[in-house]
Amino acid sequence: MAQQNNFGSTPAQREQFFISLYKKAFPKVAGYVGKMGGSFDEAKDIFQDALVIYYEKLTTGSFELHVNEQAYLLGISRHLWSKKFKENVQQTDLDAAFDAIETKVQEPSSARLMHYLETAGAKCMEILKAFYYDNLPVNTIATLFGYSGTRSATVQKYKCMEKVRETIKEKSLAYEDFIE
Amino acid sequence: MNEIKLIDDHLFGVLDPADALLFDAMLILDNTLPEKIVWQQNTHATIQQYSRKKLKAEIEDAHQQLFSKPQHQRFRQKILSLFFNR
Numbered sequence A: 001m002a003q004q005n006n007f008g009s010t011p012a013q014r015e016q017f018f019i020s021l022y023k024k025a026f027p028k029v030a031g032y033v034g035k036m037g038g039s040f041d042e043a044k045d046i047f048q049d050a051l052v053i054y055y056e057k058l059t060t061g062s063f064e065l066h067v068n069e070q071a072y073l074l075g076i077s078r079h080l081w082s083k084k085f086k087e088n089v090q091q092t093d094l095d096a097a098f099d100a101i102e103t104k105v106q107e108p109s110s111a112r113l114m115h116y117l118e119t120a121g122a123k124c125m126e127i128l129k130a131f132y133y134d135n136l137p138v139n140t141i142a143t144l145f146g147y148s149g150t151r152s153a154t155v156q157k158y159k160c161m162e163k164v165r166e167t168i169k170e171k172s173l174a175y176e177d178f179i180e
Numbered sequence B: 001m002n003e004i005k006l007i008d009d010h011l012f013g014v015l016d017p018a019d020a021l022l023f024d025a026m027l028i029l030d031n032t033l034p035e036k037i038v039w040q041q042n043t044h045a046t047i048q049q050y051s052r053k054k055l056k057a058e059i060e061d062a063h064q065q066l067f068s069k070p071q072h073q074r075f076r077q078k079i080l081s082l083f084f085n086r
Helices: A011-035 A039-062 A071-088 A091-118 A120-134 A139-144 A152-179 B002-011 B017-029 B031-068 B070-084
Strands: none
Touching: A011 A039, A011 A071, A011 B031, A011 B070, A039 A071, A039 B031, A039 B070, A071 B002, A091 A120, A091 A152, A091 B031, A120 A139, A120 B070, A139 A152, A152 B002, A152 B031, B002 B017, B002 B031, B017 B031, B031 B070
């Protein structure tokens, strides 16, 4: 699953990667959204979502780029724009009201859990992110997190998985009681 | 530790035939296993949610660099002129 990538493995390297993609593709995307009557903030939101999609495609390795990056990002952005536009037209006030209720019910527990994981569980979450989301090679992860070798990094991955799984279980049950 | 890896391989569909048999046997013998599978699946969803949030923050940092640092001024003007000089 892990592969060589062109976006780097540290936040600073990824930032450079995103800046270069911005320079390559954002002018076209902004031009398109602007032409369609969208605002700067809408162009920004759509482009940033397109970057997330592109990043996830690259990291899962399930993807070969047949066109250039600029054309690909413009393609996703156009798709996201038309989806957003249709949703805006179709969504009645009643739908919007229901959505608002649903979000309110779901958010308290997940937001609290996420906050807990971002603070108390940050170290494990960063390791798990590197393994499962960024799909970095295990030797890169060992170096990044200061482990002596790939074996100790892998052991730590499963330890963290177990720890976070227990935390999620405990906190989910506790927050459920709290809501009821 | 091994159990965590087995559940992962089961969730990702990459168990080899011998481990798949072992896993089926474990499912029969250990009635806490189905629950662990569900929580592990849940954990993967949470890792994705956490990671996306972090990635979006990194992308936003890149955006802020481009729209505030002097060396990107020409780029910034080119984009803003698409919206504000119409």
